[in-house]
Amino acid sequence: MSQIERVAIVGGNHGNELTGVHLVKKFQQYPNLIDRASFETLALLGNLKAIEEGKRYIDKDLNRCFTNQGLQNPQLSSYEDTRAKAIKHILQPQNQPFVDVIVDLHSTTANMGLSLIFCDMHPFLLRLGAYLTSINPMVKIFVNPQSREGGFLRSLCELGFVIEVGAVAQNILNAELFQQTEQLIYAILDYFEGCNQGNIPQINRNSTLTFYQYIQTIDYPRSDAYGGLRLRGEIQAMIHPHLQFRDYEPLHPGDPMFLTFEGKDILYEGESTVYPIFINEAAYYEKGIAMYLTQKQQERFQRS
Numbered sequence: 463m464s465q466i467e468r469v470a471i472v473g474g475n476h477g478n479e480l481t482g483v484h485l486v487k488k489f490q491q492y493p494n495l496i497d498r499a500s501f502e503t504l505a506l507l508g509n510l511k512a513i514e515e516g517k518r519y520i521d522k523d524l525n526r527c528f529t530n531q532g533l534q535n536p537q538l539s540s541y542e543d544t545r546a547k548a549i550k551h552i553l554q555p556q557n558q559p560f561v562d563v564i565v566d567l568h569s570t571t572a573n574m575g576l577s578l579i580f581c582d583m584h585p586f587l588l589r590l591g592a593y594l595t596s597i598n599p600m601v602k603i604f605v606n607p608q609s610r611e612g613g614f615l616r617s618l619c620e621l622g623f624v625i626e627v628g629a630v631a632q633n634i635l636n637a638e639l640f641q642q643t644e645q646l647i648y649a650i651l652d653y654f655e656g657c658n659q660g661n662i663p664q665i666n667r668n669s670t671l672t673f674y675q676y677i678q679t680i681d682y683p684r685s686d687a688y689g690g691l692r693l694r695g696e697i698q699a700m701i702h703p704h705l706q707f708r709d710y711e712p713l714h715p716g717d718p719m720f721l722t723f724e725g726k727d728i729l730y731e732g733e734s735t736v737y738p739i740f741i742n743e744a745a746y747y748e749k750g751i752a753m754y755l756t757q758k759q760q761e762r763f764q765r766s
Contacts, residue, residue: 466562466621466654470504470553471496471647473567475525475615476745477512478632481640482567485647498651500658504561506552508615511541516633518745525566529613553618563621565650566614567643570628571744573707576646577602579624581617583761590653592671592763593663597649600642602710603673604739604756629707632744669763674710674737674756681750683720683728694750699728701742701752709739713755720752 471489473482489496489505496503507513509524520541527546532538554560578594580587583605591603604626616622627643630636656663685695699720705713712735713719720728730736738753740746 465658466501467559468502468504468561469563469565469651469654470506470561471565471567472506472508472549472615474510474513475508475566476518476523476568477509477514478516478518479567479569480633480635481569481627481630481643483507483513484635485567485640485644488644496647496651498655500655501562503651504552506549508549509542509545511545518632525615526613528615528618529611532613549615550618560619562619563654564616564619564623565647566616566622566624567647568624568626569630569639570626570740571631572740572742573629573709574626574739575602575628575709576600576642577604577624577626577739579604579606579616579626581605581614581622582607584620586621587623588671588673588761589662589665589763590650591673592665592669592761593653594646594649595671596665596669598646601646603671604676604754605673606676606754608676665763671761671763673759673761674739675759677736677755677757679751680719680738680753680755682747682752683722697747698722702727705738706742709741710737712736712758713738 471486473486486505486507496505509519512519522540522542524542524545527542532543533547533550578591578601580603594601595603616624625643625646627639630639653663682697683699685698699722702718702721704718713730714735715730715732717730718727719730722728736755737758738755740751741753743751
């Protein structure tokens with residue numbers, strides 16, 4: 463792996479996720495906290511207008527606006543499309559290389575704890591994940607290759623990834639999660655510093671990284687689409703109480719998954735055990751997502 467020269471820490475891509483917003487503001491006020499000798503660290507706020515108004519977004523989800531096609535299309539002029547272009551310019555000034563790493567800070571109403579979301583199985587990121595989980599067992603790794611094509615900020619560079627923390631309500635700060643996220647960021651920056659100096663932080667000999675691989679998204683049970691307009695019907699059931707807040711826990715065939723308003727259980731009908739995450743995320747109701755289903759996998763690392 464070549465030297466890491468520039469790292470961007472971005473908070474507030476969604477304006478109502480205050481953990482990232484206030485961490486970035488802290489880093490902007492006290493840049494020495496994220497300064498490291500061998501690389502430059504940039505602290506950047508994402509959706510400025512949404513942050514000011516306490517909303518997820520103004521016109522559209524900023525964290526879906528970073529497609530190559532959208533960034534190159536001058537006809538797209540919504541606030542978020544315009545802001546996405548401005549952010550890309552900050553991350554890659556004219557005649558300069560793009561930042562080497564994007565750390566995109568998010569929070570969720572789901573019980574995700576401290577999660578890192580990778581776009582792929584990049585060896586450098588997997589080793590970073592193995593190191594972080596070895597020093598903090600609370601850290602979970604989610605690998606979602608689909609996010610490479612979804613217009614997410616993290617997809618703009620090879621080593622882009624998300625820190626997703628929860629459960630915390632929108633427009634609310636949770637001091638414990640704030641501090642845990644802050645310490646995780648420092649550990650990540652220290653890892654990069656060690657790698658640059660040829661002193662890669664070691665993981666335990668023959669240690670195993672447990673990670674969760676994306677399978678699919680699941681919507682809530684809904685009534686038939688109405689009006690012939692291909693609109694989603696109304697929700698007919700809720701996350702089952704036995705599943706609520708059980709992110710990263712096994713869901714077996716036949717386990718209750720949803721509960722109708724009449725009190726009837728809807729069971730998981732898959733053929734194998736899965737591990738749901740982003741369960742009942744508030745911001746995903748509009749996207750037609752009740753949860754993500756993942757497979758639990760392992761990767762073994764030999765100490766170098």
